[in-house]
Amino acid sequence: MAIADQSGRTVFITGASAGVGRQTAIVLAAAGATVVLGCRDLAKGAAVRDHIRAVTPAARVSVVALDLASLESIREAAKQVCAEHDRIDVLINNAGVMRPPRSTTADGFELQFGTNHLGHFALTGLLLERLLPVAGSRVVTVASPAHRQGRIDFDDLQSERRYRRSAAYAQSKLANLLFTYELQRRLAVGGATTVALAAHPGGARTELNRNLPFLFRGASWGLARPITHPVEIGALSILYAAVDPGALGGEYYGPDGLFEFKGQPTRLESTPRSHDAATQRRLWEVSQQLTDVRYDALAKSR
Template sequence: MTENWTEQHVPDQTGRTAVVTGANTGLGFETARVLAERGATVVLAVRDVEKGKRAADRIAGEVLVQELDLTSLDSVREAAASLRAAHPRLDLLINNAGVMYTPRLTTRDGFELQFGTNHLGHFALTGLLLERLLPVPGSRVVTVSSTGHRIQAAIHFDDLHWERSYSRAGAYGQSKLANLMFTYELQRRLAAHGATAAVAAHPGMSNTELARNTPAAIRVPVTWLAPVLTQPATMGALPTLRAATDPAALGGQYYGPGGRGEVKGHPRVVASSPQSHDAEVQRRLWDVSERLTGVVFPV
């Protein structure tokens, strides 16, 4: 396996179509930029279309913008319908968008915001687009998780939306654990089809806007120490890019930075928590997610 893997290792993507959520800034922007520079047609699936257009103007290549608000299942369905109509085939779906450590808020459908955005919105989008990926050789669904999946690591089926008590970190950890469990269960279901793979990635500690909701007592010192503690978004996007494009990547793998503690460094295959591999919980989460979103997968 290649050590010190960089964006220069991304193979030619000419003729491929990629959808990247949350691609107007940070990790999503860098992921979209590299894919477009390598020849892919890239769709920036973003909540703010004007910001998406400004981001597209900064990328060299064929870049399109699609409105997508992951906090609204109606928006997810509308975006998926537009994407299906415009693209008879999809090669890459990169579930990158996310929120972190927000106050307790709900999506338009009443889901806790972090679980609803990070997991349920992407779950629904994937299910609605999967038929465009299934026939395409080498197609992949890449979902961005986090080392935060180890925070209070459990799926709280008795209180999924944190209505009894709320922990910003705990809710974030649940949503990122759900991202991994979704990937592993999706890969198990895709295995019989052969063409499409589900892969996960995490960016380590990257200097992006994601931490803007972190409480000030934590955010201020981390901001001062950012040059030491974090890596730039260009590096943080590499695990996602490797999961999406490395010919050697396999379904069910998880990529993250290779440095100490997976904080920084070049991407490699990393391990996720024991809880994330609980197949019974994965299946239960899948069933609950289909019921909550109303999206039933074709696998």
């Protein structure tokens, strides 16, 4: 996949210290973009920054402390990014957790729903003022084929009554798509040129699988290795959604192979459930209430 010159563009990537986030940062920095790495572990983020500078000496790359499991950290990170950058061309909502034992965020949300969805909902709303003035800017949220098993349980969003690791993960990934489509609708209604897209990396061999059953865990992905692909290939769908002129708002991209686990980027169809307008609006309203982030910049742009 050819990446056009990205000089003059600023990209903020969450979860950029490892996996597809790290790979995406490496590629975009090499293409000339100013890349901001949002990382929970600053030491790991600094290591990625230093690696990028070593392979691309002219790279413009920085690290911002960001823990998506803390609304306070999200607000501080957004404040820092807005102070240091007068524009954001692409926001890549990549960070995530998958199938951990039940735990909660600093604000009491179930960890997967709180990190994968609510954290990125809040961050996007707080950074929107830097995206909206930039013609053709993009918000790319990383989803998963797991959304196909997802249900939004508004009566138990935080899995307090019953916690099943896979079900909670699927709910959070469905929420990513519902958010993307509702954000795209609101951007279009407001006349913004900013667009919202979703993508997923398929079975990229990253450390995200640390909580999978033992036979599928580790750098090799164990028994699942034949249907997975290297992180360099996994990152292509995210890169396509982020910078390719053919990627359009409101669309969803991922690998074109079996079960969407491996292959080259292509446009995908998500489930009818992800396109339910009533659920999209309800989730948006609930997310605003839980995070106290109101997307004021979007309202002002109308």
